[in-house]
Amino acid sequence: MNTEKLSERLTAVAEYIPSGSRIADIGSDHAYLPCYAVKTGAVSFAVAGEVAKGPYLSAASQVKKEGLTKKIDVRKGDGLEVVTPGEVDCITIAGMGGALIASILENGKDKLGEVKRLILQPNVGAFAVREWLIRNKWELISERILKEDGKIYEILAAERGEPLRPYTEENFTAEKFFGPFLLKECNESFREKWNAELLNWERILEQLKEAGHSEGTENKKQEIQAKILMTEEALSQ
Structure with a gap:
């Protein structure tokens, strides 16, 4: 994987980014996703956030190597601490547990005022993410599940709206657990x-x-x- 060709998992995340967005990629690791999104013209500006020194340095090195320092700002900080209110309109968080993703969103709620879309890829515990979205009035607009290198990943995209719209009253518990879109598709x-x-x-x-x-x-x-x-x-x- 590199900034020219992402993994299937991150490619699927990138496909949910609205064209022309300003994104913050939280837990960006090598900053492959923001580099790819900027190079393909999908986003005009990106923040790559990392809490740990090693990944932060890796991301900064990658962005410099790609010549993208004017369009991608690599920042060290915990979760949404790396962005200021109104700075971005799309947030991606991939490769963490669902409970941690929900915690990052909860702790950074004051940074979400002008954010239009959340793209979240929990490795486990997507249930916790769906619960957070419902509690905070974010509407799940799409889900995807895929297998790559022997592991299965779920990707959730949400926008502000009617949080219960994707769910049915009679099957709410199961839909929240499995994902309303994923349960309906029930793919391989x-x-x-x-x-x-x-x-x-x-x-x-x-x-x-x-x-x-x-x-x-x-x-x-x-x-x-x-x-x-x-x-x-x-x-x-």
Whole structure:
């Protein structure tokens, strides 16, 4: 992967960036995504944010190497600390856990006033991202699930709007868990991901059954049984 050809995962993220946007890529690593977006003309300006020194230096080096220092500002800081209100209108966060992405958005809510689109790629725990979007009145407008190098990734795009629009009242819990668009499409990657999760939960449930009885164990068993039932129903479509 380089700034000319992104991974399939980051290419899919880039495809959701509206043309002419000013973006902030949080957790930018080598800044491949903002470099690619600027070089293809998709964005006019980008901030590449990194909290750790090593990745920050890698991003700065890459941007300098590409000759893009006038269009990409590499900044060191935690989450949305690297942007000022009104500076960007699109934010990308890719390659983190869903709970961390939700935390970054929550802690940086004051920076989102003029942001029009969020493009989020949680490695795990997309459920936490969907919950945050609903609570904060962001409408999920599209989702994608894909497999690359043996791993399965989900990408969520959201804009300000009606947070419950993509969901149905009768299937809200499952749609929030699996993704309303992904559940409806139920493609091969979706089935592979949740079949694997199903096997894992069934294995954990057997271990809990052998662990004896306690209030904590029983609660955990009920929680996993509910997930198993919901997943079996999703996969039976």
